[in-house]
Amino acid sequence: MFAVTALTLLVVMALALARAFLGPTLYDRILAVNNFGTKTVLLIAVMDFLAGRPDFLDIAIVYALINFISIIGVLRFFEYAQQKTVEHGE
Amino acid sequence: METLIDIVLLSFLVLTALAVAKMHDLFAVVMLSGIYSLLSASLFLDLDAVDVAFTEASVGAGISTLLFLASLKLVGRYEKRTRYRPMLALGVVLATGTLLIYGTLDMPHFGSPDTPVHQHVAPRYLNDSMAEIGVPNVVTSVLASYRGYDTLGETLVIFTAGIGVTSLLRVSRRTKREEQQRVPADMQQQIILRVVAKWMLPLIMVFALYVQFHGDYGPGGGFQAGVIFAAGVILYTMLYGLSTTQKVFPRKMLELFAALGVLLYGGVGITCLLLGGNFLDYNVLRHDPVHGQHLGILLVELGVGITVASVMIMIFFKFTWRTVKHKYFVK
Amino acid sequence: MIELLLDMLSWVLLLSGSFFCLTGGIGLMRFPEFFSRIHAASLTDTLGASLILMGLMLQAGITITLAKLIMILILSLIAGTTASHAMAKAALKSGMCPLDQVDRSQQPEIKAYKDKS
Numbered sequence: 001m002f003a004v005t006a007l008t009l010l011v012v013m014a015l016a017l018a019r020a021f022l023g024p025t026l027y028d029r030i031l032a033v034n035n036f037g038t039k040t041v042l043l044i045a046v047m048d049f050l051a052g053r054p055d056f057l058d059i060a061i062v063y064a065l066i067n068f069i070s071i072i073g074v075l076r077f078f079e080y081a082q083q084k085t086v087e088h089g090e
Numbered sequence: 091m092e093t094l095i096d097i098v099l100l101s102f103l104v105l106t107a108l109a110v111a112k113m114h115d116l117f118a119v120v121m122l123s124g125i126y127s128l129l130s131a132s133l134f135l136d137l138d139a140v141d142v143a144f145t146e147a148s149v150g151a152g153i154s155t156l157l158f159l160a161s162l163k164l165v166g167r168y169e170k171r172t173r174y175r176p177m178l179a180l181g182v183v184l185a186t187g188t189l190l191i192y193g194t195l196d197m198p199h200f201g202s203p204d205t206p207v208h209q210h211v212a213p214r215y216l217n218d219s220m221a222e223i224g225v226p227n228v229v230t231s232v233l234a235s236y237r238g239y240d241t242l243g244e245t246l247v248i249f250t251a252g253i254g255v256t257s258l259l260r261v262s263r264r265t266k267r268e269e270q271q272r273v274p275a276d277m278q279q280q281i282i283l284r285v286v287a288k289w290m291l292p293l294i295m296v297f298a299l300y301v302q303f304h305g306d307y308g309p310g311g312g313f314q315a316g317v318i319f320a321a322g323v324i325l326y327t328m329l330y331g332l333s334t335t336q337k338v339f340p341r342k343m344l345e346l347f348a349a350l351g352v353l354l355y356g357g358v359g360i361t362c363l364l365l366g367g368n369f370l371d372y373n374v375l376r377h378d379p380v381h382g383q384h385l386g387i388l389l390v391e392l393g394v395g396i397t398v399a400s401v402m403i404m405i406f407f408k409f410t411w412r413t414v415k416h417k418y419f420v421k
Numbered sequence: 422m423i424e425l426l427l428d429m430l431s432w433v434l435l436l437s438g439s440f441f442c443l444t445g446g447i448g449l450m451r452f453p454e455f456f457s458r459i460h461a462a463s464l465t466d467t468l469g470a471s472l473i474l475m476g477l478m479l480q481a482g483i484t485i486t487l488a489k490l491i492m493i494l495i496l497s498l499i500a501g502t503t504a505s506h507a508m509a510k511a512a513l514k515s516g517m518c519p520l521d522q523v524d525r526s527q528q529p530e531i532k533a534y535k536d537k538s
Contacts, residue, residue, distance in 0.1 A: 001431075001432055004435075004436065008443050009439065009442065012442050014098075014102070015447065015449060016449060017102055017105065018450060019458075020109075021109050025517070026115065026117055027455050027511070027515075027517070029118050029121050030121060031459055031505075031508060033122075033124060034501075034504055034505070035445070035446075035462050035466055036125055036128065038497065041493065041497065042442070042470055045473070045477055045490070045493065047135065049477060049480060050091065051092075053140075055140055056135060056140065057490065057493065058144070058309055059140065059309065060493050061297065061489065061493055062318065063128070065152075065294060065297075065318070065496065066147060066148060066321065068503070069156070069322075069325050070155045071508070072283065072287075072504065073156045073159055074121065074155070075507050075508060075511045077160070077162065078511065282507075283503065286503045290500075
């Protein structure tokens with residue numbers, strides 16, 4: 001049962017990675033990275049039950065946090081960079 | 091099952107590395123390096139190295155991404171395209187790589203149990219750690235006690251990086267006066283993010299403290315805790331502006347705390363010397379060697395955590411101040 | 422008996438969670454433009470994650486693992502939805518329009534939003 005879930009999650013991670021390589025605009029790539037991060041959190045939780053060690057869940061919490069913080073960071077910086085080019089253009 | 095996960099993750103890693111090499115949009119490259127770090131951390135988890143995975147996730151996918159983005163603001167978004175094809179360099183790299191791979195053919199197989207390190211060093215640490223140090227997490231006992239001197243060197247490396255960034259991105263006297271002005275950020279439009287960040291920040295800090303002090307019993311320790319703390323403060327800075335955060339973490343305080351962490355670490359070592367043992371020999375700190383080891387590991391990890399957190403926050407503030415200065419003084 | 426029931430329920434939750442995640446991944450690849458992709462990815466992501474985590478919670482029993490899984494669930498719900506809101510808002514602000522037959526950029530609300538930014 002866990003093996004099925006882990007395999008499905010790996011397939012979804014592959015799809016998200018493909019979108020991150022292809023996506024024409026930057027926002028597609030940011031979306032794909034966010035999705036990839038969430039799936040990694042789930043994969044770690046499932047791998048924890050597969051291997052039988054309960055220590056891994058701390059890492060899942062950290063990943064969820066780090067994923068969130070880097071997405072917010074990218075969006076703030078990207079928006080800031082666009083604002084700067086608009087200001088210099090005026 | 092684990093082998094399948096390993097193979098799939100490794101092939102993702104190779105694909106990501108190729109994509110990073112080929113892309114010219116540096117924002118996309120930064121995002122893909124975040125994915126690369128997440129993949130490496132998952133691989134480490136599959137190899138049952140939990141502490142390393144923890145550190146790789148928090149440093150590689152979190153802080154590195156944010157610092158790269160902060161420096162991208164300074165340099166620009168697209169990579170310059172080169173016109174020439176470096177064939178000679180490619181030839182040299184291929185030759186060196188082949189020689190290196192040929193050199194590794196003589197080494198023992200990956201993970202085989204009859205290598206020298208598994209015969210002498212690892213059994214000594216694994217067998218004696220619980221009796222001598224009494225801490226369930228062997229990684230922490232090796233890092234902070236058996237190899238404490240190396241960890242002191244690592245902390246000094248982080249501290250030196252902080253000094254390097256501070257001396258390169260110096261804030262001049264004239265701009266220090268303007269630093270007192272309020273730097274407005276577009277507050278009204280980010281209200282959902284602001285509320286969520288305000289809720290999450292105390293939880294992130296409590297989690298960082300949990301990771302710091304739980305490092306004896308589970309994955310964790312000083313490095314990871316410092317990085318998580320810094321990531322929380324950076325989240326707040328990004329949404330509320332630099333001047334608001336600098337009311338709580340002024341620059342002088344961060345520099346002081348960075349030095350304080352290293353001083354704490356070295357101070358524990360010198361105290362051991364003064365009490366009659368060797369440098370960083372925690373057995374002499376208390377009446378009983380095992381309690382002395384516990385106290386020594388606690389203080390030492392605290393020093394590491396303080397230094398790492400302050401240096402990361404300091405570097406981020408320096409980068410952000412540099413770009414904010416451009417925004418407000420290029421008129 | 423009760424353990425068999427819990428096992429069955431956990432199987433069902435895990436399988437439906439992975440099904441939803443899979444549909445989200447397929448949607449991410451096949452939809453034509455960004456706003457429809459974010460619709461697919463974030464909705465199914467949240468639902469799939471909640472179902473998988475609830476399935477794992479049933480396997481865990483009353484231990485500290487259960488508390489950590491509940492924390493991961495709450496964090497994933499809050500962080501995931503806020504991140505997709507931030508992405509959609511940033512994309513809208515930077516001028517991307519949804520793929521629609523109607524040109525929305527001249528409508529008064531969108532125009533006021535863009536002029537205010």
